[in-house]
Amino acid sequence: MTTTRYAALLRGINVGGSRKVPMATLRDVLAGLGHRDVATYLQSGNAVFTDTTGADESTLAAALGDALQKEFGFAVDTLVRDAAYLKAVADACPFPAATLQGKQLHVTYFSEPVGPERFAAIDEESYLPEEFRLGDRALYLYAPDGLGRSKLAEALSKPRLYPGTVATSRNWNTVVKLVELTRG
Numbered sequence: 001m002t003t004t005r006y007a008a009l010l011r012g013i014n015v016g017g018s019r020k021v022p023m024a025t026l027r028d029v030l031a032g033l034g035h036r037d038v039a040t041y042l043q044s045g046n047a048v049f050t051d052t053t054g055a056d057e058s059t060l061a062a063a064l065g066d067a068l069q070k071e072f073g074f075a076v077d078t079l080v081r082d083a084a085y086l087k088a089v090a091d092a093c094p095f096p097a098a099t100l101q102g103k104q105l106h107v108t109y110f111s112e113p114v115g116p117e118r119f120a121a122i123d124e125e126s127y128l129p130e131e132f133r134l135g136d137r138a139l140y141l142y143a144p145d146g147l148g149r150s151k152l153a154e155a156l157s158k159p160r161l162y163p164g165t166v167a168t169s170r171n172w173n174t175v176v177k178l179v180e181l182t183r184g
Helices: 023-032 057-072 083-091 151-156 172-181
Strands: 004-010 036-041 046-051 078-082 105-110 131-135 138-142 167-171
Touching: 004 057, 004 083, 004 167, 023 036, 023 046, 023 057, 036 172, 046 172, 057 078, 078 083, 083 172, 105 172, 131 151, 138 151, 167 172
Parallel strands: none
Antiparallel strands: 004 046, 004 078, 036 046, 105 138, 105 167, 131 138
């Protein structure tokens, strides 16, 4: 039996008191889908699990999204990524992650590849010292004053940049923790 460790990344839950998804219920929903070794991290929609069905990431994400819709009555954009992908994204970080504080560096995960043409209108130099780089279905954002004060993050979050694409961000501390939790 093949088993793979995954992380489920839920977008836009438990923010500002709305769209509540208790982590205990999220664990129950994942277990109800037949997943094992389910754990959650923080309250912002990060869960790890072992899958034995052999389903691909898109199928797993769709099944979880459907189950969450039934449980809570609202849609939850969901990405599922395997341990190897999460580690590859962390390893490919173009910024000196080891020297930065975790809240200065962020990764936005995308449901599909996103090319540089989507960002051509952004004048990167006008946002310095903030910077971004694209990776494999990921965008790395260096925001030295934090995400809340980042003008570049605001420019990058425009929905027109990602039509039809699910995008969800995590700070570097969470990126590293998800790699650790999916190691097995």
